[in-house]
Amino acid sequence: MARKSAEVRREEILAATVEEIEATGLRTLRVADVAERLGLSASLVIYHFATKEALVAAAFDHAGRNDLDHARNLAAGTGSARERLSEVIGWYMPAGSTRSWKIWIDGWSAGLFDEDLKSTFSALDRDWKTILADLIVEGIGSGEVASRGDEAGAQSADGFAEACATRILAYLDGLAVQLLFNSDSVSQEKLRAWVGEFLTSELD
Amino acid sequence: MARKSAEVRREEILAATVEEIEATGLRTLRVADVAERLGLSASLVIYHFATKEALVAAAFDHAGRNDLDHARNLAAGTGSARERLSEVIGWYMPAGSTRSWKIWIDGWSAGLFDEDLKSTFSALDRDWKTILADLIVEGIGSGEVASRGDEAGAQSADGFAEACATRILAYLDGLAVQLLFNSDSVSQEKLRAWVGEFLTSELD
DNA sequence: AATTTAACTGAATCGCCATTCAGTAACGCG
DNA sequence: CGCGTTACTGAATGGCGATTCAGTTAAATT
Structure with a gap:
C-alpha cells in the first residue's frame, strides 16, 4: 500500500x-x-x-484556490483587457467549464451557518472580484471599456470596476442556479448570449 | 394539552x-x-x-406557496403593470422583505441531490416566472414596456417576457447570494439601485 | 543494520437522532 | 353517557458514522 x-x-x-x-x-x-x-x-x-468539519473546510478552500489560480492565468494572458475579461468570465460561467457549480451551491448553504466556511467564501469572492475589477480598470485605462461614472457612490474608476464586478458575478451566480434547476428555460447558448449582452450594457 | x-x-x-x-x-x-x-x-x-424527509419537503413547498400567494396578490393589485412588476420584484428582492433567503439557498443545495425537492423548486420557479412574464406581457400590451423583439430565439412577446423574467430572477438570486456573503460590498440601497437599472435596461 | 519517525489500518467505541410502539386521553357522535 | 376515533406522549430501539486507539509496517536517519 x-x-x-x-x-x-x-x-x-x-x-x-x-x-x-x-x-x-x-x-x-x-x-x-x-x-x-x-x-x-x-x-x-x-x-x-x-475532523470531518476541518476536512470539508480545507476541501472548499482547495477547490476555490484552484479555480482562482486558473482564472489568474487567464487574466495574465495575452490579448486585450476586454478579451481576457471575457475569458475569465467564460471560465466562471456555469456552462461548459470543468468548474463545478454544485459544490458551490452546497458550500453557500453550509456557509450560512458556519462562520469559518462563510469567511472562506467571502475571501474567494473578494479574490474573484479583484481579478475582474483589475481587468475592468485596465480596460478603462486603455479606452476599451466605457466607465459609467454617473453611478451613485462610485466616484472613481476603481469604485465603478468593483461594483461592476459584483454585479457580473451576481448575475453569473444567479444564472448558474437557473441552469441547475430549470435547464429547460436556460440553454447554454442562451446563457452565453445573455451574459454577452449584460457585459455590453455594463462595459460598453 | x-x-x-x-x-x-x-x-x-x-x-x-x-x-x-x-x-x-x-x-x-x-x-x-x-x-x-x-x-x-x-x-x-x-x-x-x-418521515423527516417528507416534513422538509412539505415545509419548503409550504413556504414557497406562501410567498407566491403574496406575490400574486401584489400582481393583481391596482396600478400600472410596470408598477405592479416593481412591487412583485421588490417582494422577491433580498432586501427588507420578510421573505427569507437563507432557506432558499439551503433548499437549492438539498435539491441538487433530491429529485423530489428539485421538482418542487422547479415548479416554484416556474410560477414566479409566470407571474413576472404575465405582467411583462401586459406591460408590452399597454405600451409601458418596450419589447426587444430583436432577441434571438424570442419570436413572440411571450417568448421575450419569459426570457426576461428568467434573467430578472437570476439577477435577484445572484444578488441575494452576494448580500449573504459579502454584505460589505452590497448595501440595500445599492442593491435597489442596481435592480432598478437592470429593469430599465430590460424593459424600457 | 538498527532505530526512530511517521503513514497507515481494523476493530472498537460512543453519541446522536429518526423512527417505533404500546399506551393515554381528549374530542365527536350516537 | 358510553364508545370509537384520533391526537398525542415517553420510553425504547436501532442504525449510522465520526472518532479513538492500540498496534503494524514502510520509509528515513544514523
Missing part, C-alpha cells in the same frame, strides 16, 4: 473530497466514502485532517 | 419547521427541535409527516 508524504496524501484526499461532494453532496458526505475513493481507511483521513 | 385538528396542527408544524431551518439550517435540523418549538413531542411530528 504505497505510502506517500503527508503533503501529497493531503492533496489527494482533498481532491477526492471535492469529487465526492460534487457527486453526492455535502449532506450525505461520509469520510468513509472519501477514503474508499482512494482505497484508504477512514482513520487515515481523520489522521490527516483531525 | 390543547388538541387540534390534523390540518391545523400540520400547518403549525410546517411553520415551525421553516422557522427552524431559517434559524439554524437544514444541515442541523432535528425533528425534536421542531417539536420543542411548539412544546410538542417529536413523535407527534412523525405521526403527522411519517
Whole structure:
C-alpha cells in the first residue's frame, strides 16, 4: 500500500473530497466514502485532517484556490483587457467549464451557518472580484471599456470596476442556479448570449 | 394539552419547521427541535409527516406557496403593470422583505441531490416566472414596456417576457447570494439601485 | 543494520437522532 | 353517557458514522 508524504496524501484526499461532494453532496458526505475513493481507511483521513468539519473546510478552500489560480492565468494572458475579461468570465460561467457549480451551491448553504466556511467564501469572492475589477480598470485605462461614472457612490474608476464586478458575478451566480434547476428555460447558448449582452450594457 | 385538528396542527408544524431551518439550517435540523418549538413531542411530528424527509419537503413547498400567494396578490393589485412588476420584484428582492433567503439557498443545495425537492423548486420557479412574464406581457400590451423583439430565439412577446423574467430572477438570486456573503460590498440601497437599472435596461 | 519517525489500518467505541410502539386521553357522535 | 376515533406522549430501539486507539509496517536517519 504505497505510502506517500503527508503533503501529497493531503492533496489527494482533498481532491477526492471535492469529487465526492460534487457527486453526492455535502449532506450525505461520509469520510468513509472519501477514503474508499482512494482505497484508504477512514482513520487515515481523520489522521490527516483531525475532523470531518476541518476536512470539508480545507476541501472548499482547495477547490476555490484552484479555480482562482486558473482564472489568474487567464487574466495574465495575452490579448486585450476586454478579451481576457471575457475569458475569465467564460471560465466562471456555469456552462461548459470543468468548474463545478454544485459544490458551490452546497458550500453557500453550509456557509450560512458556519462562520469559518462563510469567511472562506467571502475571501474567494473578494479574490474573484479583484481579478475582474483589475481587468475592468485596465480596460478603462486603455479606452476599451466605457466607465459609467454617473453611478451613485462610485466616484472613481476603481469604485465603478468593483461594483461592476459584483454585479457580473451576481448575475453569473444567479444564472448558474437557473441552469441547475430549470435547464429547460436556460440553454447554454442562451446563457452565453445573455451574459454577452449584460457585459455590453455594463462595459460598453 | 390543547388538541387540534390534523390540518391545523400540520400547518403549525410546517411553520415551525421553516422557522427552524431559517434559524439554524437544514444541515442541523432535528425533528425534536421542531417539536420543542411548539412544546410538542417529536413523535407527534412523525405521526403527522411519517418521515423527516417528507416534513422538509412539505415545509419548503409550504413556504414557497406562501410567498407566491403574496406575490400574486401584489400582481393583481391596482396600478400600472410596470408598477405592479416593481412591487412583485421588490417582494422577491433580498432586501427588507420578510421573505427569507437563507432557506432558499439551503433548499437549492438539498435539491441538487433530491429529485423530489428539485421538482418542487422547479415548479416554484416556474410560477414566479409566470407571474413576472404575465405582467411583462401586459406591460408590452399597454405600451409601458418596450419589447426587444430583436432577441434571438424570442419570436413572440411571450417568448421575450419569459426570457426576461428568467434573467430578472437570476439577477435577484445572484444578488441575494452576494448580500449573504459579502454584505460589505452590497448595501440595500445599492442593491435597489442596481435592480432598478437592470429593469430599465430590460424593459424600457 | 538498527532505530526512530511517521503513514497507515481494523476493530472498537460512543453519541446522536429518526423512527417505533404500546399506551393515554381528549374530542365527536350516537 | 358510553364508545370509537384520533391526537398525542415517553420510553425504547436501532442504525449510522465520526472518532479513538492500540498496534503494524514502510520509509528515513544514523
